[in-house]
Amino acid sequence: MKVLVAGLNHKSADVEVREKLAFSGDKLAPGLQGLKDLPGVKEAAILSTCNRVELYAHVSDPDGAKREIKRFISSFHSIPAGLLEGKTLYFHSGPDAIRHVFRVASSLDSMVLGEPQILGQVKAAFEFALEKKATGVLLNRLMKKAISVAKRVRTETRIAENAVSISFAAVELAKKIFTDLAGKTVLLLGAGEMAELAARHFMASGVKEIVVANRTLARGQELASEFEGKAVPFDEFKDEMLHADIVLCSTGAPDYVVLKPDVHAAMGKRKQRPLFLIDISVPRNIDPQVNSLDNVYLYDVDDLQTVVDSNRSERRKEADKAEMIVSEEVETFERWLDCLQSVPAIVSLRQRAEEIRKCEVQKMLNKTDLDEKERKAVELMASSIVNKLIHPPTAALKEDTGDRDQLIAMIIKLYGLNGGC
Amino acid sequence: MGALSFQIALFFYLLAMLAAFFDLFKSTRILPKAAYMFVIVGFLFHTTNVVYSWFADGHIPIVNAHEATSFFAWCVFLLFLLLEYSYKLGLLGSFIIPIGFALTLVSSVLSSASKPLTPQLRSYWLGIHTFFAFMSSAAFALAAGLAFMYLVQEHHLKRKRLGGLFERLPSLQRLDEISYRLITMGFPLFTLAIISGSIWADNAWGSYLSWEPIQVWSIITWLIFAVVFHSRLLAGWRGRRAAVLSIIGFATIIIAFAGLALLQKGQHIF
Structure with missing residues (x-):
């Protein structure tokens, strides 16, 4: 088994x-x-x-x-x-x-x-x-x-x-800035694959709207339609930044696209509502200096990777604990399995003993002439002998020992359990 | 009986502070709960002490330095318990309990010798004015504590240090909101304290303002929180600047209060 x-x-x-x-x-x-x-x-x-x-x-x-x-x-x-x-x-x-x-x-x-x-x-x-x-x-x-x-x-x-993927880490970080993402707007700068994946994560976390600003408007519209969002021409991103709470940037441009003065100006108009900027483009598209502005939080791909790496190593540490739980449970399961295996042996041992008892009592009753009281006494004696004899092997089978398989084999052999009556 | 219950309260606040302190370094389920329970027990003894003194004095127990500071601490713990009960913010205790404990500790070493109240002070205005003053100060104390949590959390986010405390502290938005909510509660109360104080002064001494240090500092504090309050609505001063200002505002209250307890001059004499 x-x-x-x-x-x-x-x-x-x-x-x-x-x-x-x-x-x-x-x-x-x-x-x-x-x-x-x-x-x-x-x-x-x-x-x-x-x-x-x-x-x-x-x-x-x-x-x-x-x-x-x-x-x-x-x-x-x-x-x-x-x-x-x-x-x-x-x-x-x-x-x-x-x-x-x-x-x-x-x-x-x-x-x-x-x-x-x-x-x-x-x-x-x-x-x-x-x-x-x-x-x-x-x-x-x-x-x-x-x-x-x-x-x-x-x-x-x-x-x-803890998040172990970059886009998920971005969502987790956003939740540490904004309490929950319901009612928040995400602005995608660029409509690449990474942007799409991250947008999907944000969407699943309940953001209100996704706005796509892409150089090719058609591709932007295509992506926006997937999230029932809207697409705008790329040049309008500065206006869109006034309404967005989270900006995901992955334009593939060779240089900074979002500059410090742009964000500074936007923050004033936004009345300092916090802005979370995520730059997953390489080379970077958002000037790192932007992070020094009040209420602006800029994370680039390396920052997110660091988060992911530390979370991964955290998970590995937790995995050791999990392995211990698994070991414990394997042991419990093994014990159950052992019990399960010894059940048939116990059942057939008992059956065998019962057969012998019935057989022998009947033989004896046929030969002698006993009254009701004596008959009862004989039957009682027979069953008590049987019970006392099979109790120790039954108990041994139920007991939790390492050599159970051997024990089962031995009992089957000793009592001739496979041979029949 | 009154003094003993104060000592017991101080002892439980100490236990609460230790639990809250260790909670900063090791995340367990038991420590924050223990801190909360210790505060509750301490608070019950503290309340006994306040009620006892109230009956013994025959008026709100704030007429000597010990009583006043103790009552301030009592208000802080009252608001802490309400806040903890309604919001369950991670690590709130670690930032607020030390404020309450420090006030209680200071109170325990201050003089509790009371002079009999002068006829001018013996007025129903005493209760009204001081209740507004102390409750608003306590609200500002908690707002400052939350503002400090905000600055810690913001530091983590800006520097991208995302382990330990960062995970357990609430989000920036939540800290900012609740801190602001406390200020919106404290500011009108503080305004009422100033108004009731000047009406009382006018009734008792015939002038609204006598340029005592505490009056001056109170006006400074009022101006600071007026800025926090209104610049948020008008110019959107929120987050970091609002947090820094809330802490400065609370600091001016402490200065005013310390001056009051140490100088012992003028109408606010103990």
Whole structure:
């Protein structure tokens, strides 16, 4: 009774390989069915995201199942088996597999440590497998536990706090200047890709309006329409700066576009309402001197990168704490698994003892002629002997020891449990 | 009984200040809560002391240096508790509790010998004038504390030092707004204190203004906050300048108050 994980992620395989092996969309249902039908696989689930493809299975013989799964993957995706050699495909079984599942759900194995999407993806994968009745006692418990471990990591460590991308860092900074971004206006100078990404983050944080000032008005309009904002000719940006609260600059101009006197003049007209300027262009487009003006806060791409770097190292520190939580939970899960394994042995031991008791009492009653009272006394004695004899082995099976597997094997052998009556 | 409850209050304020101080260096859940609870307990004892003195004196307990400073501290803690309860601003206690504690500590070493009130002072104007004066001063004290938080936070943002305190301090806009809100509350009260004071002076001594130091300093303070108040509306003086002015305004109040406690001359004599 073992958990087996077969998979590949952003570290083990390039995107070209990952996309070939993905179980996305229509492929997921047949893939799951195929995995479930493999010999030796009792339960199955598949997680397929852009950064990882993982197959989870409940197996009794991990080594045999590994070969089957490898064969299955290459035939399902019709790719040469050779592609899966080397480091591409990794396997974990037993406690390592449990640890791996917990780490994945807690985002400790993600490209961006602590990113929140993976937990939702794990949940979705589990729900899909559950719906297709591909999972059973073991995987159900494992997936539920993985989700609760991830939640524990989220609440007990600061792994998911602090922005780790430049555009998100800009949003976080804006929230330290303006309490909340609802009702704020963002002015985009330039309509590049970076500007678009950052604008998307600001939009998601609830800003009221996005205004785009671009050299080519058409491109500006195109971008503005995506955010239901407005586009203005580039030359009008100084007027727009009077209304905006946040200015995102990425024009690609070779020199400073926003100069100190411009901002100084704007601040007077704005009645000193705070202005947050973000210059993500290289070379810079906003004169750094602007930062010395009252109520103006200028951050360039290096400043934001510094924020991101320090947040990343903060997350790595928190990851150590998270690993400890995962270890703790793996241990708990192992203990549960052990109990689960010893249950059949206990049940059959008890059954066997009951059979012998019934058999022998009946034999004895057939031979002798006892009255009701004596019969009861004999039956009582028989069951009390049986109970007393099977109590120590049952207790030993329930006990939490390291050599349980051996113990189970020994009890099966000693009591002849597989042989029948 | 009155003196003992004052000493107990001082002790709890000390505990609160220590908790709030360590909170600056280590972010925990327990420290800010502990500071808040210590202030509440201290405040209850402090209130007992104030009420006791009120009954013992037969009027608002502000007629000697000890009582006046203690009452000032009491007003500061009252407003602190209200503010903490309604806004829950990160690290507010670390900046405000020291102000209240310092006032209470100073009060504990000042003389509590009272002379009997002269007939001119024994008037209902005493209660009205001093209540406005002390409550407005307390509002300005908190506004100054928030202004100081604003300057710290602004320093972090300008210098791009974004760890530690930066994360835990509220946003600039919020600090600026609440500081301004305190000033909009304090300024009318302060104006009323000045008006009621001059009417009282006119009734008692026959002149509105006798150019005592505290009157002069009060007018300076009033002018400073008038600038904060109106320049924000007219020229948009907000943020840094408003913060600096609020702190200067509070400093003039402290000077006026210290002069009052130390010089012991004129109508404001204890």
